[in-house]
Amino acid sequence: MALDVGLVLFVLGVAVWTVAARDAFSAVIGFVVYGLLLALVWMRLAAPDVALTEAAIGSGLTGGLLLGTSTRLRGTETPATGKKSVTGLRLAAALLCSLASIGLAMIVLLLPEPAPTLAPQAAANMAATGLGNPVTAVLMAYRAIDTLFETVVLLLALLGVWSLTPDRFWGGLPGRGRNADPEGVLTFAVQLLVPVGILIGVHIFWVGSVAPGGEFQGATILAAMWILAAMAGLVDAPRVSRRGLRLMLVAGPAVFFAIGLAGFAMAGAFLAYPEAHAKLLILTIEVPVTLSIAVTLALLVAGPPERTPQQ
Amino acid sequence: MSGATVYGLCSAALVGLGLFGLIVHPEPLRKILAFNLIGGGVFLLFGVVARKGAAAGFGGDPVPQALVITGLVVAFAATALAVGLLIRLSQEADVQPRSRMDSQP
Numbered sequence: 515m516a517l518d519v520g521l522v523l524f525v526l527g528v529a530v531w532t533v534a535a536r537d538a539f540s541a542v543i544g545f546v547v548y549g550l551l552l553a554l555v556w557m558r559l560a561a562p563d564v565a566l567t568e569a570a571i572g573s574g575l576t577g578g579l580l581l582g583t584s585t586r587l588r589g590t591e592t593p594a595t596g597k598k599s600v601t602g603l604r605l606a607a608a609l610l611c612s613l614a615s616i617g618l619a620m621i622v623l624l625l626p627e628p629a630p631t632l633a634p635q636a637a638a639n640m641a642a643t644g645l646g647n648p649v650t651a652v653l654m655a656y657r658a659i660d661t662l663f664e665t666v667v668l669l670l671a672l673l674g675v676w677s678l679t680p681d682r683f684w685g686g687l688p689g690r691g692r693n694a695d696p697e698g699v700l701t702f703a704v705q706l707l708v709p710v711g712i713l714i715g716v717h718i719f720w721v722g723s724v725a726p727g728g729e730f731q732g733a734t735i736l737a738a739m740w741i742l743a744a745m746a747g748l749v750d751a752p753r754v755s756r757r758g759l760r761l762m763l764v765a766g767p768a769v770f771f772a773i774g775l776a777g778f779a780m781a782g783a784f785l786a787y788p789e790a791h792a793k794l795l796i797l798t799i800e801v802p803v804t805l806s807i808a809v810t811l812a813l814l815v816a817g818p819p820e821r822t823p824q825q
Numbered sequence: 826m827s828g829a830t831v832y833g834l835c836s837a838a839l840v841g842l843g844l845f846g847l848i849v850h851p852e853p854l855r856k857i858l859a860f861n862l863i864g865g866g867v868f869l870l871f872g873v874v875a876r877k878g879a880a881a882g883f884g885g886d887p888v889p890q891a892l893v894i895t896g897l898v899v900a901f902a903a904t905a906l907a908v909g910l911l912i913r914l915s916q917e918a919d920v921q922p923r924s925r926m927d928s929q930p
């Protein structure tokens with residue numbers, strides 16, 4: 515209990531810092547710490563799968579993306595104007611936001627105990643999926659349709675980012691490209707870290723069927739390794755018009771859809787798996803989905819093309 | 826009061842804080858940050874509900890936990906799109922004054 519209260523105070527402190535910090539860069543640093551502390555909170559809430567996702571995506575990938583953005587936009591931020599009206603607005607906003615918080619807090623205090631739960635049903639049907647991790651069973655079997663459309667949403671977001679490309683760079687290379695410094699500390703660290711990181715990413719994906727982990731967490735680590743190598747200038751982003759790249763992007767959703775449709779023939783419903791082959795089918799979906807998610811996440815961080823295809 | 830309730834109250838405060846940041850900060854990047862702060866609070870509230878639904882030997886209800894994982898990934902995708910729009914906007918703002926001068930010598 516004392517640990518919980520201490521952790522909550524830390525989380526709130528960092529959240530206040532993120533809102534109140536003077537410049538955007540410090541605010542983003544606060545946000546990264548906020549994500550890591552939330553990962554600890556998820557552990558305290560007995561949700562190790564969510565903790566891994568929060569640390570990898572919520573803190574790591576989002577933080578990295580926003581750090582890069584804040585350095586790029588430095589100096590272009592609009593300064594605050596009209597100090598008097600701002601104070602009035604702040605007071606009004608603070609009042610309204612406190613009301614929202616108090617309302618939510620009331621709901622929390624009035625939550626039924628124990629809460630309605632689907633855990634017994636999840637446990638009862640887990641043997642049929644051949645999986646040992648209930649969260650993976652929800653993601654890949656009970657609510658597989660959510661996961662299928664999530665992979666599609668990721669692709670749509672990437673299409674949105676790519677559609678921001680200026681005409682002259684269409685089909686070109688994302689980012690500005692960096693030259694590797696063969697003597698640099700970053701190069702050395704990346705050369706050491708990336709092979710280990712790839713191994714950890716594949717491991718976290720693989721153990722997801724029986725232990726905390728899964729395709730999203732594994733794919734994020736794989737994407738992060740590519741981003742690290744790109745930051746050090748050891749690899750460059752591919753041309754977005756490359757056919758192989760586009761095949762990798764759609765492989766996951768395509769296989770997922772195909773097996774979902776095959777479910778009509780095999781088990782009589784969309785995304786239904788015949789019990790004898792459930793685990794094999796789930797793995798057949800997960801491998802290309804992990805690849806597609808990793809490539810999509812990396813390209814989302816890389817942003818729209820900023821160099822012509824010839825460069 | 827159980828540990829889960831403490832985190833529930835924390836999530837309520839986080840949503841309020843994020844909302845405040847979203848309203849008072851004029852810079853778009855700070856608004857994106859504040860929006861993610863709200864997201865963290867909302868996901869946490871859902872996690873508290875999951876924790877209170879612990880049963881059948883699980884520490885929490887796995888269904889909301891899985892939904893939070895989906896939510897985190899979608900929140901990242903939305904943030905990436907917002908950042909892309911923001912950077913494009915700043916590039917356009919850099920280019921705009923010059924082209925206006927060109928057209929009106």
